Amino acid sequence: MAERLVGIARLAATGASLDSKREVEYRQLPTFKLLNRCTSPDMPFDWTINPYRGCEIGCKYCYARYTHEFMERREPDAFEREIFAKQWNRADFLKDLRRIEPGSRIAIGTATDPYQPAERRYGVTRSILEVFAERSGYRVGITTKSDFVTRDIDVLRAASRGNRVSVHLTITTVDAALARKLEPRAPRPDLRLAAVKRLSEAGIDVGVFASPVLPLITDSDAQLEALFAAARDAGARFVVANPVFLMPCALRVFLPFLETEFPRLATRYRDRFTKQPYLRGDYAERLRGRIARLRERFGMASRSESRDDAPWPETAQLSLF
Ligand code: SF4
Known part of the structure; x- marks a missing residue:
C-alpha cells in the first residue's frame, strides 16, 4: 500500500512504530524540515514548528484534525490516537x-x-528549544495546554536571553468539569494556571489564550470574567480570545459531541457552522468589545509583545491553540 501513497502519506506509512499505550500508538515520522514557511498574511507568524503530528489531548473543537487526512488517516479520532x-x-x-x-x-x-x-517520551520540543537557547535574534511563541511546559523553564529562560520568547497557555474555561468534556486529556485549568504562575515568576513572558470561545458554552460574562481574573492572579501579561471556527474536519467530531453533551445547542451550531466555518458579524463584534472591556478592567495586554511590534494580530485562530 505504501508504494501507492505519495508525500507525507508515504512517509507516515513507512514510519516505524515507536510504542503504543492504551489506544494511542506512537510512530516516528521521517522529517526533512521542521521549520515550515507560513505565507498567509493573516497569520501572526512567518514560520511554524510542529514537533509532533496528531495530538493526544483530543479537544472536541480541534481544527487541526485535517493534518492527519494528508496522511490518509481519515477516521475522526485518528488525529488523537496515532501520534507521530x-x-x-x-x-x-x-x-x-x-x-x-x-x-x-x-x-x-x-x-x-x-x-x-508524547513530549515526555521523545523530547522533540525540548531539543528545539535547546537550539534557540544557543542562538539569538528570533521571536519564538510556544502555545500549549499542558503544565508540562514548566519542565523547560531552564531552557526557556536561556532562550529568552537572546530571543523574544513568549509562552501561551490555552485556557478556555476555569470550570474543570467543562474543560474535561471539551479537552478530555488536557491538564486541569487550575494546573495550567499554576504553570502560568511558575513561568511568570521565572521571568518568562507568559499569557493566556482563552480561545476558542464557544458560543453559549464558554462565553457568558461570568465565565469570561472568572477566566480573566484567574489569568491576572496567575501573573499572565496578556489574554487573547477569539470565537471558535469549525471546519468540516472539526464538525465531524464536535457535532456528535454536542448532541451528547449539549443537545439543545446541536441544531444551532449545525445550522451556523455547516454554511460558514467562521463566526463573523454581530457575534464576533460583540465578543471583541467584551474582551476589550475585560482587558481594560483586569489590566491585561492584548498580545504577547509590544503594540509596536504587533506580532500576534488577533484575527487568526491558528495562533490560539
Ligand atoms: S486544539 Fe490543540 S491541544 Fe487540542 S487537540 Fe488540537 S492541537 Fe491538541
Whole structure:
C-alpha cells in the first residue's frame, strides 16, 4: 500500500512504530524540515514548528484534525490516537534555521500541542528549544495546554536571553468539569494556571489564550470574567480570545459531541457552522468589545509583545491553540 501513497502519506506509512499505550500508538515520522514557511498574511507568524503530528489531548473543537487526512488517516479520532514524533536531527534543524531571516516570528505548536504526553517520551520540543537557547535574534511563541511546559523553564529562560520568547497557555474555561468534556486529556485549568504562575515568576513572558470561545458554552460574562481574573492572579501579561471556527474536519467530531453533551445547542451550531466555518458579524463584534472591556478592567495586554511590534494580530485562530 505504501508504494501507492505519495508525500507525507508515504512517509507516515513507512514510519516505524515507536510504542503504543492504551489506544494511542506512537510512530516516528521521517522529517526533512521542521521549520515550515507560513505565507498567509493573516497569520501572526512567518514560520511554524510542529514537533509532533496528531495530538493526544483530543479537544472536541480541534481544527487541526485535517493534518492527519494528508496522511490518509481519515477516521475522526485518528488525529488523537496515532501520534507521530518527528525525527529530530539537530544538524538539519540548525541548517534550516540559518536560512531564515533574523527577527522572524516562529510559532511552535500551531497544529499540535508541543507538550502533549508524547513530549515526555521523545523530547522533540525540548531539543528545539535547546537550539534557540544557543542562538539569538528570533521571536519564538510556544502555545500549549499542558503544565508540562514548566519542565523547560531552564531552557526557556536561556532562550529568552537572546530571543523574544513568549509562552501561551490555552485556557478556555476555569470550570474543570467543562474543560474535561471539551479537552478530555488536557491538564486541569487550575494546573495550567499554576504553570502560568511558575513561568511568570521565572521571568518568562507568559499569557493566556482563552480561545476558542464557544458560543453559549464558554462565553457568558461570568465565565469570561472568572477566566480573566484567574489569568491576572496567575501573573499572565496578556489574554487573547477569539470565537471558535469549525471546519468540516472539526464538525465531524464536535457535532456528535454536542448532541451528547449539549443537545439543545446541536441544531444551532449545525445550522451556523455547516454554511460558514467562521463566526463573523454581530457575534464576533460583540465578543471583541467584551474582551476589550475585560482587558481594560483586569489590566491585561492584548498580545504577547509590544503594540509596536504587533506580532500576534488577533484575527487568526491558528495562533490560539
Ligand atoms: S486544539 Fe490543540 S491541544 Fe487540542 S487537540 Fe488540537 S492541537 Fe491538541
